[in-house]
Amino acid sequence: MKPPAAYLPAAAPALSAADQEALTDLYVRGTPENTLRAYERDLLYITAWKSARFGTALDWPETEASALAFILDHARDLSEAAPDDRARETAEALITQGLRKSLACHAPSTLDRRIASWLAFHRMKNLNSPFGAPQVKQARAKARRAAARPPAPKSQHPITRDVLEQLLATCRGSRRDCRDRAILMLGWASGGRRRSEIIGLMREDVALKEFDAKGVVWISMLETKTTAKGETPRLVLKGRAAEALIHWIDVGGIEDGALFRPVSKADRVLKRRLSPDAIYQIVRHRLTLAGLPDGFASPHGLRSGFLTQAALDGAPIQAAMRLSLHRSMAQAQKYYDDVDIAENPATDLLG
Structure with missing residues (x-):
């Protein structure tokens, strides 16, 4: 599998082309296949969200305003939002694309995973992430607590x-x-x-x-x-x-x-x-x-x-x-x- 460029290491001027290729290969070989697949899905979702929400492509580094909007859009039940609510319109666009299942509030684990992927993309590009900003960190913590729910079992019954x-x-x-x-x-x-x-x-x-x-x-x-x-x-x-x-x-x-x-x-x-x-x-x-x-x-x-x-x-x-x-x-x-x-x-x- 060839990973998208967004989560490959950024080109470093001090490295030769051969060394840059070796670094990229190291990233791919050193990342489990399941994680690479998760990165790919998360990158697709995040890119589509940014396009639907702001009409622009991802920025590197991303802005704090976008990071905060991402958290706010996924920290509430949008079925209760007004039809012209921007977050709801964005969610409906993602549902149409098959990237989101419903207007319901995201599970904290899903939001955490997507943010973790976004953080990883910034690290790979040797960039600071907006999710480290104090206000964004606090919003993320509040979103996690507000949406807290008992974790659903991965299997309805154990196979004893x-x-x-x-x-x-x-x-x-x-x-x-x-x-x-x-x-x-x-x-x-x-x-x-x-x-x-x-x-x-x-x-x-x-x-x-x-x-x-x-x-x-x-x-x-x-x-x-x-x-x-x-x-x-x-x-x-x-x-x-x-x-x-x-x-x-x-x-x-x-x-x-x-x-x-x-x-x-x-x-x-x-x-x-x-x-x-x-x-x-x-x-x-x-x-x-x-x-x-x-x-x-x-x-x-x-x-x-x-x-x-x-x-x-x-x-x-x-x-x-x-x-x-x-x-x-x-x-x-x-x-x-x-x-x-x-x-x-x-x-x-x-x-």
Whole structure:
């Protein structure tokens, strides 16, 4: 992917053309693909907003007035604004372009992410950002507090062990079934892997040498959302999960390259890797086959389900985090707290 020039490092007069090209390459290689995609989406949105709001292109550096207007436009419910309100007219233009879903107030996390991207674009150009100005910083903090809301779960329900067993029961004998079984079991049993982590695995990331003697498969991931390249510890698969992965490697003929790949309608394994959306479709398909309602869970349910099951089984949170690779104890603790409060005897005082 070739990133837009707006978030590539600014040309430095002291650098030769070759050095400038090397610096640009360093930025691209040193930025996770998911972040590059987020940058691209945010740049498209910000550019369209500035054009609709002020009729001009982005400035480098951007003005404090534009930064403040961006915060104000996204910190209130515009459905309550007058039809000729400039912020509402801008939002409606973005909805028409398919860049905004509704006139509702932006979630604080969405606004924060877009501002963070805008800040990053300024840093890459070696420019000061308007979002560091005292009034703009204060407005941003007030907007975050004014729009504060309980975070929506990434999956409506966790895929706990009993739910996972229902999904696995739909995987029978085809190559696609074997692949889906391996994805579900690896995604759950290795600590609740994210979609990008699952599709990013290569055949050479899987070590089978100790399986015959110890029943263990080792998995090496290049990086995760919370770990950098070269700093991600090896993860382990045992028992049925290890067997399912080995079976997929065997029936899929996976000797090198991407570990998980599309399977054609003729049950032929293709060469390319799966897309992140494919994991969503696989989970959705298996939920439907298992007779569970539409929207019951998303791929993140594998992650939340692993931690919820660990709490239900009484596994120490530190042990669960060594597999889930959560950086924040507070984040992982939420799953344990949900289990603790549900099992609290004080909740049954009325019988």
